[in-house]
Amino acid sequence: MPTFADPFQQHQAEQLLQPVLIRVVDNLRKAMEASNWIGTYEEHLLWPEGTTTAEQEQVRQIAAQLEDADPEAAQHLQEQLSHLPMPFPGYELRLSQGEHTQRIDVWNLCYQVCFTHYDPDTPAEVDPHLLDEVGDVDWLALDEKAQQLVQVAFEQLGEGRKD
Incomplete structure (x- = not known):
């Protein structure tokens, strides 16, 4: 669970985390559809x-x-x-492909999207690019960052793209 440098950062994170989760899960779904990985979500x-x-x-x-x-x-x-x-x-996406199994920590991926250079050992700072000039969620920027980080996560899994 992230820690925050100040209450303002925590408030911004609370505003962003639900939209981040929605975009991360949607982009994970799209990535699975474009791959040979079969996924199930597990809660713990x-x-x-x-x-x-x-x-x-x-x-x-x-x-x-x-x-x-x-x-x-x-x-x-x-x-x-x-x-x-x-x-x-905690939520994990358990991915399987034949004999191979991988896991993606969904919350950790969300934190990487939501925060600038997320490190669980230091106070989290909300990525200011995810908010517009009045402090509302910038859905386009959010979706682009979520898509990019999900793509990186799937690339790290190795083989699995559908031909």
């Missing part, structure tokens, strides 16, 4: 760094209890969860 949980296995299990147990809890118990369980590290969804 990503935990904050340093989260112990015991904490992960505790979160899972409380979440399961929440499903059947009455309102009073649910409030108590929510309070417990508020003191624990919470996971966020």
Whole structure:
């Protein structure tokens, strides 16, 4: 999960990430259609760094209890969860071609599109070219960057273009 240098960068990222995800997924679909790769999306949980296995299990147990809890118990369980590290969804595109299997981390690809020179170890900076002069999403620039980075990701997979 990216960190941000300031609240303004975080606000811009929140504005951009859903459109980025939409364009990345659409461009992944187009790239698969033009290749011999067969893809399936897989969802998994990503935990904050340093989260112990015991904490992960505790979160899972409380979440399961929440499903059947009455309102009073649910409030108590929510309070417990508020003191624990919470996971966020991770998405991977699992690509297969015969015996070969590759994976593309969809969120990481989205971060590369959304941010300038994305590095998970440094605060993220929104790519200013993805916003127009009034701060709205520049859909053309966004689609061009998403298309370019998806193309690079598929080129790194190796063989697989349809003839």
